[in-house]
Amino acid sequence: QVQLAQSGAEVKKPGSSVKVSCKASGGTFSGFGISWVRQAPGQGLEWMGGIISILGTAKYAQKFQGRVTIIADESTTTAYMELRSLRSEDTAVYYCASGHIVVVPAIPSHSHTFDIWGQGTMVTVSS
Amino acid sequence: DIQMTQSPSSLSASVGDRVTITCRASQGISNYLAWFQQKPGKAPKSLIYAASTLQSGVPSKFSGSGSGTDFTLTISSLQPEDFATYYCQQYYTYPFTFGPGTTVDIK
Numbered sequence: 001q002v003q004l005a006q007s008g009a010e011v012k013k014p015g016s017s018v019k020v021s022c023k024a025s026g027g028t029f030s031g032f033g034i035s036w037v038r039q040a041p042g043q044g045l046e047w048m049g050g051i052i053s054i055l056g057t058a059k060y061a062q063k064f065q066g067r068v069t070i071i072a073d074e075s076t077t078t079a080y081m082e083l084r085s086l087r088s089e090d091t092a093v094y095y096c097a098s099g100h101i102v103v104v105p106a107i108p109s110h111s112h113t114f115d116i117w118g119q120g121t122m123v124t125v126s127s
Numbered sequence: 128d129i130q131m132t133q134s135p136s137s138l139s140a141s142v143g144d145r146v147t148i149t150c151r152a153s154q155g156i157s158n159y160l161a162w163f164q165q166k167p168g169k170a171p172k173s174l175i176y177a178a179s180t181l182q183s184g185v186p187s188k189f190s191g192s193g194s195g196t197d198f199t200l201t202i203s204s205l206q207p208e209d210f211a212t213y214y215c216q217q218y219y220t221y222p223f224t225f226g227p228g229t230t231v232d233i234k
Contacts, residue, residue, distance in 0.1 A: 037225075
């Protein structure tokens with residue numbers, strides 16, 4: 001059973017960047033998809049972007065385009081999410097989630113389930 | 128973007144009750160619909176994917192149904208550990224989107 005372990009809490013200044021890691025144990029990223037989801041205090045879940053191993057390139061929500069980068073290093077079974085130009089509204093718990101790849105009759109033809117979640121990483125943006 | 132709505136936004140129920148939560152997509156998503164349970168301070172937990180397939184280890188009191196735009200999550204007999212917030216999510220197309228959540232609390 002794959003488990004996802006995320007890096008620890010971060011406190012950042014506005015305008016800076018944060019990089020959160022998500023390491024898979026008990027399995028690999030091969031044949032899997034991984035996404036990042038955030039949750040602001042008292043709010044719901046918001047998908048930021050994700051990457052599917054067989055497609056290679058990441059997809060991002062329009063809201064974060066240009067400010068976020070998601071990569072997955074299969075050699076170390078670790079995924080990373082970097083968010084730049086941080087502002088106070090980015091204060092949230094950030095989760096990685098992984099699951100199996102599925103074929104969908106829509107562009108871009110592949111998606112993934114969200115079977116396993118990391119424990120979450122609290123990122124606080126404050127001056 | 129596909130908008131996901133849930134109803135009700137919250138409900139109060141008693142132990143042993145049968146509970147049904149509804150999720151609606153703004154356009155057809157076939158059966159690319161998942162349900163998650165989240166307890167305060169914890170990560171979401173996957174309950175169901177493909178609209179009706181139970182995740183391994185999830186008790187059979189949970190069931191999902193629907194296809195296209197309308198979906199339901201049913202808890203057949205509510206237990207104390209089931210009081211939580213439930214989210215639906217479509218993974219049919221990007222951006223993946225979540226419903227706003229339904230909080231189930233104790234009556």
